[in-house]
Amino acid sequence: MVRLNSRLILLIVLAMPASAIAHHSVPVNFDTRGSNTITGVLVATKWVNPHSQLQVEVTTEDGKKELWLIEMNAKNTINRLGKKMDFRFDDFVIGEIITVQGWPGRHDRSIYFRSCILASGKEIIWQSRLDPDLTNVDK
Numbered sequence: 001m002v003r004l005n006s007r008l009i010l011l012i013v014l015a016m017p018a019s020a021i022a023h024h025s026v027p028v029n030f031d032t033r034g035s036n037t038i039t040g041v042l043v044a045t046k047w048v049n050p051h052s053q054l055q056v057e058v059t060t061e062d063g064k065k066e067l068w069l070i071e072m073n074a075k076n077t078i079n080r081l082g083k084k085m086d087f088r089f090d091d092f093v094i095g096e097i098i099t100v101q102g103w104p105g106r107h108d109r110s111i112y113f114r115s116c117i118l119a120s121g122k123e124i125i126w127q128s129r130l131d132p133d134l135t136n137v138d139k
Contacts, residue, residue, distance in 0.1 A: 029105060030112040036104040038068055045092050049074040070100050072113035087124050
């Protein structure tokens, strides 16, 4: 019994660093005082916890293709608050052109989702607890 417990403790200790890296504070990886906008083809969506993601292929002025990572809230948060902001997962259609505005990443080609104009013309504006005006966001 003692041997099993020591193995279990070792397993927990080894697993802890991986879980600590998995979730991070938004301001650590994104400049919440800045803004960046991209337009490109939506190539992938990943609706997961702790951070959902979009991948957008942007064509640069010289014709090169760049893959951008758009990070956003957790799937659970989007489910809970997204209704108020008319945010629906199925509005994001692979292969369509979208324009995304958000906080620039501290790593190349990354943005934290703030708003989006979809190919249909629908605009989605995401309000965050990090915004100065929290009147429309559940606490």
